[in-house]
Amino acid sequence: MESIIQKECIIFDIEEKEKNEAILTLVKRLKEQGAITTTDKFYEDVLAREKLSPTSIGNDIGLPHGKTENVLRPAICFGRLKDKILWNPETGELANIIILIAVPGNDEENTHIKIISRLARQLMHKEFIDKLLISDKEEIFNMLREGLGE
DSSP states (O other): OOOSEEEEEEEEEEOOOSHHHHHHHHHHHHHHTTOBSOHHHHHHHHHHHHHHSOOBOSTTEEOOEEEETTBSSOEEEEEEEEEEEEEETTTTEEEEEEEEEEEETTOSSOHHHHHHHHHHHHHTOHHHHHHHHHOOHHHHHHHHHHHTTO
16 A cells, blocks of 8 residues: 555645645645546545535644545645744634545545544654654654554
């Protein structure tokens, strides 16, 4: 099985100032890496999920995700923003790290739940988050692979 995280899906210094635009940047990268069918459809899927409940998890982290037929293989895309952006208008939560999760809609193994829970365990630790904020691409790639149990 192909790794869920690819080095090409780690993006630094994202300049977007708005949540949806930042998400779109990551969606486009997933499309370039062949993980989703089309940018527009998967982007709509992720935004529909965000409308249900914003995916801020605290510590300035957004964890948007989509489990849809517009995903070809499980994948994540990591983004580090240049400046924090408003993630949840209701709570005022911000984000400067975004980890976009894409899982095929026909996934019966609950891969997205496994990914979210593994990431959430890691993202509870300040040391892990601090490393995500300063590490280079290779280090983040290794941290995420290890955190996902790959």
